[in-house]
Amino acid sequence: MLKKSIFSFLILLLTSTQLLAQKSFLERLKPDETNFQYAGSIGFLSAGAGYHFFKEKTALSFHIGYVPESLGGELTIFAVKFQYKPFTIKLNDKFIIHPFNPVIFPSYTLGQNFDFKFEKPKYREGYYFWSSALRLHLGAGSEIKMFNNPTSKIKAISLYAEANTNDLYAISWFQNRTSTPFYEIFKLGYGVKVYF
Template sequence: MNAYFTRCTLLIIVLCFGVRANAQQFLIPDEVILQHAGSIGYVSVGAGYKLFNNERGNLDLLYGYVPKSKGGTLHIITAKFAYKPFVITVNKLGKIYPFNPGLFFTYTAHPDLQLKFSKDNWPKGYYYWSEAIRPHLSFSNELELTKPRFIKAAGLKSLSVYSEFNSNEWYLVNYFQNVPEVSVKDVFKLGIGVRMRF
């Protein structure tokens, strides 16, 4: 499990250096993130980076944990990308981002979850997905508070609350192949979180 965890962490770091050309900028995140549920762990913590000149893009790196009592014990590494195409300015509060499409990948470090299914047990192409890596499509909404006095008093540039719906390729294929038996709530997962920008 430690070897898988190390490889995944190194891959995420390499990808991030490619997105953020300046290594010094990369080392200092723009935001700290705390999320509950949403396919990335029962509780997840991580760092967020603003992308593009308009700061409408987000790159998030998170570590998630699922305790044994909730179906674990699982350790999950997540790399997320989302874009905020629409913004609504709210006087005396800040901004609302009503619909933010995104894409993210999770890697679950567990001895029973392999990157590929064993060729010794299954013919080539029998399973087309990885046990450990899951690509997800997501859409979220976010309320970013910048105006209230307590934001400045806490030393923050902003405090955001968000919700995020997501689904992965396995859930979607399973849904379309078994529409009568699988409900929409089985396909889409919800996470809620907080972003603190310094």
């Protein structure tokens, strides 16, 4: 299937540092990190690549996620995350913890039942004020980072957990807050990051 082929190609591209190192222009496009995530609002499984700014205090990353047909319908999800790491706890020379990392990201879902706008012939204008495909997420995560040998191409590896909610969940909770617990609007994801 075309979607699976595109997903496989992007995974290969994101993880192949040899491919990016062939030309100087491509060298500049080489990401500072790649990550693989389970759940967390951007698919059953997702992969991404990111760039660091301001001495690794902030990161901008691009993700593609996939939900298989067997888990409720085949979906492909794209997301662009902006993450801020305000605090660092150094355990020793090998380990540091980023205990609270705020994150904000839009996601766009491809699929037969998802559109940027609801079709006007079917619904009067303003009947649905949200997009079925586009979501804006707000959340936070924690990360533990282990540094590697300085001479290695991989500088560090980390494990992280991230909880987030989106605009539609937050509005739904606000309108039904007497019957819906606040924690139910959050989705949790787990992942691993590889730093170059």
